[in-house]
Structure formats: C-alpha cells, structure tokens
Amino acid sequence: MSVKSKENLPWVEKYRPASLDQVHGQTEVVTTIRKFMQEGRIPHLLFYGPPGTGKTSTIVALAREIYGNSYRNMVLELNASDDRGIDVVRDQIKNFASTMQIFNRGFKLIILDEADAMTNVAQNALRRVIEKYTKNTRFCILANYAHKLNPALLSRCTRFRFSPLEEKAIKECVDNVVEKEQLKISEEAVAALLKLSEGDMRRALNVLQACAAAVDKGDEISIDMVYDCVGAPRPAVIQRVLESIMQDDWRTAFDTLKKAKQNEGLALVDLLHGFVEILAKYELKPKTRIEILDKFGEIEYAISRGGNDKIQSTACIGVIKSALENEDAVEV
Ligand SMILES: Nc1ncnc2c1ncn2[C@@H]1O[C@H](COP(=O)(O)OP(=O)(O)OP(=O)(O)O)[C@@H](O)[C@H]1O
Ligand SMILES: [Mg+2]
Known part of the structure; x- marks a missing residue:
C-alpha cells in the first residue's frame, strides 16, 4: 500500500503489525508460532481471546512472513461480514482448499475470523473439510470465545489464548503512534488511556485518534480529553x-x-x-x-x-x- 493511501486509514489499520516483530505483548504465542514456522510444521491453529488483542494481526503477519507476494493466492480470509452458513463452508472453502497449486509451495492457509459466530451445523461441516484437506491446507480459526466452538473442531487445532494486553505492551504501541503522528500528550493522559483500554489495543488506538482529532494541532492531549473520548467518568x-x-x-x-x-x-x-x-x-x-x-x-x-x-x-x-x-x- 502506498504511503499516501495509508494516510487516510484509521490508525488501527495504519499501524496494524506488518510482521510478527511488531506484535506487542503475546510473546509466548509469537515465540511458539515462530518456532512452528521455522520448522515448517504449522498445525491447524486456534486463536481465542478478547477483542483487540492481536489475533487477526498475528495470523495475517505470520501469513505475510510465510507467503510474501503470493499471499493472495495462498491465503483465504473469511470473516463475520460474510455469509457464514453451511454453503460457505461447503463451497468457498472447498473450492479454495481443493484447487491444486501450479508450483508446490507448501500448504495453503484458510483464516476463519470470528468463527464463534458460525452456526453449529457449519462448524460440523467444517471438521470434515479440515480433515479432508489437511494434506495441503492449514486452518487458522479465530474466535473470542473458545466455548462457543464445537469440541470436535477444537480438538483438531492447537490452541493459543490471547490475553488482554499488559499496559506495557499497549504503551509501546501508543508511544510509537505518538511519535509518528507527532502528538503531544501528557503523561497522566497516557496513563489514563492505558488503564481505560483494559487490555484492548484497538480501543487504545481509537481513543488516541479521537483525542488527536479533538485537539488543535500542536496542543497537548489532556487527561480530561481521554476520559471524554472514552465516555468514562473522571x-x-x-x-x-x-x-x-x-x-x-x-x-x-x-x-x-x-x-x-x-x-x-x-x-x-x-x-x-x-x-x-x-x-x-x-x-x-x-x-x-x-x-x-x-x-x-x-x-x-x-x-x-x-x-x-x-x-x-x-x-x-x-x-x-x-x-x-x-x-x-x-x-x-
Ligand atoms: N498485540 C498487538 N500488537 C500490536 N498491535 C496490536 C496488537 N493487538 C492489537 N493491535 C492493534 O489493534 C488492532 C486490532 O487488532 P486485531 O484485529 O488483531 O484484534 P483481534 O484480536 O483480532 O480482535 P477481534 O477479536 O475484535 O477480532 C490492530 O489493527 C492493531 O493495530
Ligand atoms: Mg480479529
């Protein structure tokens, strides 16, 4: 993406990690996945945990590292806005998973975002599909709640729990954005932002962007502004x-x-x-x-x-x- 077109993106997209190195916090998850990658033995994956903790970012960053320019051909992303009925599972996934690759570049990756929103019937259909195409496909299932997923589906995946991010990890990202966007923000305002985000990086970045839009250029973002943007009482x-x-x-x-x-x-x-x-x-x-x-x-x-x-x-x-x-x- 060109620098210009990135300018207009919301910060959560603009600063989405481009590589695994840029995923903050979640060190255990990233270390283990990196090991899988280096050994070329990636299992089916399940990432679960609260919103804004890096599930989508991590799998996309991993896929970019593995596939580089052939990302588009090798990765199928399905998310909640798509129709998640049984037909999607049967057709779209089957089509993608069963097409042969012209050059053998290892397995293809199917990212199923927000899988806990899938109907039970669709989840049931999925476990057969997973089994059938394991030879040349890996699935990564993303969900907020593991308990909403079919147990048979769970048992086919290696599970990773994404915990709410520590304030330290959120601070690293916030500091980076503050620097890149040349913002002024008081220390107590940063502290309030970290606390109010409750481990959700998406919320931290969105609130920061809202505050930045509310101040005149060059003015400092104050603690009151942070509370106002979140709608939280002072x-x-x-x-x-x-x-x-x-x-x-x-x-x-x-x-x-x-x-x-x-x-x-x-x-x-x-x-x-x-x-x-x-x-x-x-x-x-x-x-x-x-x-x-x-x-x-x-x-x-x-x-x-x-x-x-x-x-x-x-x-x-x-x-x-x-x-x-x-x-x-x-x-x-
Ligand atoms: N661990 C992280 N390191 C760096 N940035 C992060 C991290 N987690 C989240 N972000 C930022 O927050 C945004 C949202 O993250 P992401 O889409 O990965 O969350 P998610 O865990 O998939 O949430 P959801 O459950 O709502 O889908 C990203 O664009 C990124 O900018
Ligand atoms: Mg997500």
Missing part, C-alpha cells in the same frame, strides 16, 4: 460524590450525586463502577467491604432490570452510609 468527579456521601448529611449527599449525574452525564452504574474502584484503595474492615460490595451487586442488578433510578440512587447512598458508620476509612 475519577475526581466520582471521588467528590463518594466523599460527599461519606461526610455530608443525607440531603447534601443526594444533591451532589444528582448534580454529578446531570452535569457530567453519568449514569448511576458509572458511579457504582467508580465507587468500587475508589473503595478498593481504601482500608476497610473486611466485613464492611463485603457488605458494600454485596449490596452494590444487588443495586447494579436492579438497575440492569430497569429499577427506578431514584430509588437505586438512594439505596446506594444508604449502603455506603450505613456500612461506614462505624468505620474510619483511611486511604492507602
């Missing part, structure tokens, strides 16, 4: 509400909570999530902690079932107030 706001609940009288606490919801556009669940995180940093008696978390769980469930917002808000204040009554909360 810790300072949550902290203020929590403190008010702990220290102020009932009416003031309720008003503070209401204002936070109105002014910051927060939902009660956002506040609950925030409270849990902040309270994790407090030193509490185990009994108090259990009591709060247990009740929070009930409130969250009630909200998800469409519980009345005002009642759940007051319940939330009540839980914290009553649990902390005999407790001197100390921040660690």
Whole structure:
C-alpha cells in the first residue's frame, strides 16, 4: 500500500503489525508460532481471546512472513461480514482448499475470523473439510470465545489464548503512534488511556485518534480529553460524590450525586463502577467491604432490570452510609 493511501486509514489499520516483530505483548504465542514456522510444521491453529488483542494481526503477519507476494493466492480470509452458513463452508472453502497449486509451495492457509459466530451445523461441516484437506491446507480459526466452538473442531487445532494486553505492551504501541503522528500528550493522559483500554489495543488506538482529532494541532492531549473520548467518568468527579456521601448529611449527599449525574452525564452504574474502584484503595474492615460490595451487586442488578433510578440512587447512598458508620476509612 502506498504511503499516501495509508494516510487516510484509521490508525488501527495504519499501524496494524506488518510482521510478527511488531506484535506487542503475546510473546509466548509469537515465540511458539515462530518456532512452528521455522520448522515448517504449522498445525491447524486456534486463536481465542478478547477483542483487540492481536489475533487477526498475528495470523495475517505470520501469513505475510510465510507467503510474501503470493499471499493472495495462498491465503483465504473469511470473516463475520460474510455469509457464514453451511454453503460457505461447503463451497468457498472447498473450492479454495481443493484447487491444486501450479508450483508446490507448501500448504495453503484458510483464516476463519470470528468463527464463534458460525452456526453449529457449519462448524460440523467444517471438521470434515479440515480433515479432508489437511494434506495441503492449514486452518487458522479465530474466535473470542473458545466455548462457543464445537469440541470436535477444537480438538483438531492447537490452541493459543490471547490475553488482554499488559499496559506495557499497549504503551509501546501508543508511544510509537505518538511519535509518528507527532502528538503531544501528557503523561497522566497516557496513563489514563492505558488503564481505560483494559487490555484492548484497538480501543487504545481509537481513543488516541479521537483525542488527536479533538485537539488543535500542536496542543497537548489532556487527561480530561481521554476520559471524554472514552465516555468514562473522571475519577475526581466520582471521588467528590463518594466523599460527599461519606461526610455530608443525607440531603447534601443526594444533591451532589444528582448534580454529578446531570452535569457530567453519568449514569448511576458509572458511579457504582467508580465507587468500587475508589473503595478498593481504601482500608476497610473486611466485613464492611463485603457488605458494600454485596449490596452494590444487588443495586447494579436492579438497575440492569430497569429499577427506578431514584430509588437505586438512594439505596446506594444508604449502603455506603450505613456500612461506614462505624468505620474510619483511611486511604492507602
Ligand atoms: N498485540 C498487538 N500488537 C500490536 N498491535 C496490536 C496488537 N493487538 C492489537 N493491535 C492493534 O489493534 C488492532 C486490532 O487488532 P486485531 O484485529 O488483531 O484484534 P483481534 O484480536 O483480532 O480482535 P477481534 O477479536 O475484535 O477480532 C490492530 O489493527 C492493531 O493495530
Ligand atoms: Mg480479529
């Protein structure tokens, strides 16, 4: 792809790893796969794990290293936007897998992205196909959840779990993009970005790009901007509400909570999530902690079932107030 046409791509595509070296984190997976490749003994593969952790990137990078310019002839990519019924499995895969190669360049590769979205019938059909063409084809099955795949299919593949990426790995990529795109971003903003990404590199890059689009060229990306782009509540706001609940009288606490919801556009669940995180940093008696978390769980469930917002808000204040009554909360 030319440099010019790459300019307009979303950063997740622009900075998609071009080789296995550029896959960050996932070192064990990459090392093992590299070994398979060097020995020329690649088994059928299954990559599974949460979104944005490098499954598609890794197999595409591997295929590029193996096939180079003949990638197009040797690799078939099927993903979720395609029709995933039984016909696809029978026809498209069979056609590709059974065509003979003019020059014998080893096996062909079929990448089945988002395979957990395939119907069970299609998965069943697939296991026969895999067996039939093992002589000249390798399959790489990608999925978020291994348990949604047919066990017979699983047993034909060597499994690799892609874990949520460590902040260190995400930072390596973020730093690279910051440098290439000549961005200015504060250190605390990077730290917030890494935390909010929760191990998902795609999310990190998308949020970074959204922030970069929001600042004037040359200005620094701030921590508030990162929170805004993610739509996550700022810790300072949550902290203020929590403190008010702990220290102020009932009416003031309720008003503070209401204002936070109105002014910051927060939902009660956002506040609950925030409270849990902040309270994790407090030193509490185990009994108090259990009591709060247990009740929070009930409130969250009630909200998800469409519980009345005002009642759940007051319940939330009540839980914290009553649990902390005999407790001197100390921040660690
Ligand atoms: N380990 C990684 N190293 C470098 N970049 C990564 C990594 N993981 C993800 N990325 C970046 O995030 C983008 C999305 O990654 P990818 O498509 O590989 O995720 P995935 O695991 O296949 O997710 P999904 O389950 O949603 O399909 C890539 O384009 C790449 O820019
Ligand atoms: Mg993918």
